Amino acid sequence: MARLLFFGKLADAAGARQRDLPLGDAQTVGDLVSALGKQEAALGAALQEKSVRVIVNEKMAARDSAISDGDEIAFLPPVSGG
Amino acid sequence: MIRVSTDPFDPGAELSAFEKSANGAGAVVSFLGKVRGRAGEGDVKALYLEHYPGVTERSIAEIERQARKRWAIDDTLIIHRVGELKPDEPIVMVCVASAHRREAFEAADFLMDYLKTEAMFWKKEIREDGASWIEPREADYRDAARWKRDETE
Numbered sequence: 001m002a003r004l005l006f007f008g009k010l011a012d013a014a015g016a017r018q019r020d021l022p023l024g025d026a027q028t029v030g031d032l033v034s035a036l037g038k039q040e041a042a043l044g045a046a047l048q049e050k051s052v053r054v055i056v057n058e059k060m061a062a063r064d065s066a067i068s069d070g071d072e073i074a075f076l077p078p079v080s081g082g
Numbered sequence: 083m084i085r086v087s088t089d090p091f092d093p094g095a096e097l098s099a100f101e102k103s104a105n106g107a108g109a110v111v112s113f114l115g116k117v118r119g120r121a122g123e124g125d126v127k128a129l130y131l132e133h134y135p136g137v138t139e140r141s142i143a144e145i146e147r148q149a150r151k152r153w154a155i156d157d158t159l160i161i162h163r164v165g166e167l168k169p170d171e172p173i174v175m176v177c178v179a180s181a182h183r184r185e186a187f188e189a190a191d192f193l194m195d196y197l198k199t200e201a202m203f204w205k206k207e208i209r210e211d212g213a214s215w216i217e218p219r220e221a222d223y224r225d226a227a228r229w230k231r232d233e234t235e
Contacts, residue, residue: 007132008204009215058137074134080216081131081162081203082115082174082194 005074013046030063088165104179107156111186119169130206131164138202145196153185199226
């Protein structure tokens with residue numbers, strides 16, 4: 001089980017800010033996004049966008065970063081502070 | 083000091099306290115950002131600001147660290163509100179103290195440009211006719227890119 005966090009517009013796409021999910025066969029962030037996309041096309045497409053950054057366990061990650069049970073995986077759309 | 087909070091802040095009191103603690107600095111520059119009551123598409127009822135606790139503070143600390151590398155800064159104060167904000171409320175405040183004014187002006191400008199494009203906040207505009215997530219404007223990215231250009235000169 002991993003904890004997924006969705007920020008900004010991605011929380012709207014996911015219908016929640018947080019989701020606990022079994023990882024199944026997914027070994028990388030990319031695998032996880034593909035698996036999500038198979039069940040929820042709109043969410044998958046939103047997460048595929050190049051502008052979306054990924055943070056695993058509070059560290060910047062890439063699509064090929066490895067993930068495992070117990071990880072916190074955050075999906076971040078373009079920021080807008082100030 | 084970096085502070086991310088749902089609590090409102092008093093810009094005058096913050097500047098006064100900062101100016102006193104930065105005793106000895108010859109220059110203090112401050113910037114205050116407020117919630118605009120109007121956007122392109124109509125009246126703004128409120129803004130909703132979201133952040134990633136811990137990670138957001140560290141992203142600001144990294145921006146502050148970059149500013150300290152570029153300019154001789156004595157001290158900084160960065161306050162950013164999160165949660166729901168009404169028009170006219172202060173949303174962001176940046177103060178920089180340094181020996182001379184040029185460093186303080188430039189560092190404050192840099193900090194604001196990077197807070198808008200790099201710090202981890204997400205802003206939703208709530209209007210009469212609905213709500214939408216805001217992304218930086220082209221001009222915001224251009225502003226931030228000015229400092230990257232300087233680095234390569």
